[in-house]
Amino acid sequence: GAFTEKQEALVNSSWEAFKGNIPQYSVVFYTSILEKAPAAKNLFSFLANGVDPTNPKLTAHAENLFGLVRDSAAQLRANGAVVADxxxxxxxxxxxxxxxxxxxxxxxxxxxxxxxxxxxxSDELSSAVEVAYDELAAAIQKAYA
Ligand code: HEM
Ligand code: ISQ
Known part of the structure; x- marks a missing residue:
């Protein structure tokens, strides 16, 4: 079904919560990625010295990614589809x-x-984030040359 205004608001609320402590939540984010995929360390030069919350590159990359998920929710709500550049x-x-x-x-x-x-x-928040992320991931892969 269509992505609702409520779903967009739920995604926005999670983005606001993340912004409440970007260094702390960035550590949670990268640590979780590295637990499941240790090789990810080699993909990101800013992880060379471990998950350092005072490294501005590390937090900026996490913020960019989370910001795009929020943007994806806005696109889904406005246009029913996500386009990645x-x-x-x-x-x-x-x-x-x-x-x-x-x-x-x-x-x-x-x-x-x-x-x-x-x-x-809530399950509703989780599923709104999942839809926004999955549609964005699909749009990125669709833009593969
Ligand atoms: C670079 C977003 C998924 C690996 C980037 C950049 C953005 C971005 C905006 C540009 C540089 C930056 O601001 O960080 C996203 C989004 C994703 C996603 C929105 C999911 C929907 C992934 C995944 C991987 C990955 C799954 C691999 C585990 C990389 C790498 C770079 C990059 C290696 C280049 C980093 C560098 O050397 O600067 N991504 N990404 N991304 N992304 Fe992703
Ligand atoms: C993927 N692409 C861009 C930035 C990222 C930051 C953290 C984890 C994965 C990422």
Whole structure:
């Protein structure tokens, strides 16, 4: 079905919660990714010295990714579809990023947002974030050259 205004608001609320402590939640995010996919360390130069919350590159990359999920929800609500720009497709295609890696990042995102929103977490919020993420991941892979 269509992505509702309520779903967009739920995704926005999780983004606001994440922004409440970006260094702390970035650690949760990267740690979760590295637990499931240790090789991800080699994909991101800013992880060379471990998950350091004072490294501005580390937090900025997490913020960019979370911001795009929020943007995806806005696109779904406004247009019923998500379009990723070609540059986003080409970065990931060059790095050979695959479906299983998209799944690892999705699970880490959900875990992080669950921690950020605390007792406001719900199945409805989880599913709104999942739809926004899955549609964005599909749009990125569709933009692979
Ligand atoms: C770069 C977003 C999934 C690996 C980027 C960039 C963005 C982005 C915006 C540009 C640089 C930055 O701001 O970080 C996303 C989004 C994703 C996603 C929205 C999911 C919907 C993934 C996955 C992987 C991955 C699953 C692999 C585990 C990379 C790598 C770069 C990159 C290696 C280049 C980093 C660098 O060296 O600067 N991504 N990404 N991405 N992404 Fe993703
Ligand atoms: C994937 N692409 C861009 C940035 C990221 C930050 C953290 C984890 C995965 C990412």
């Amino acid at each position: 070609a540059a986003l497709g080409s970065i990931h295609s060059k790095k050979g990023v695959n479906c299983s890696q998209f799944l690892v990042v999705k699970e880490a995102l959900l875990k992080t947002l669950k921690e950020a929103v605390g007792d406001k977490w």
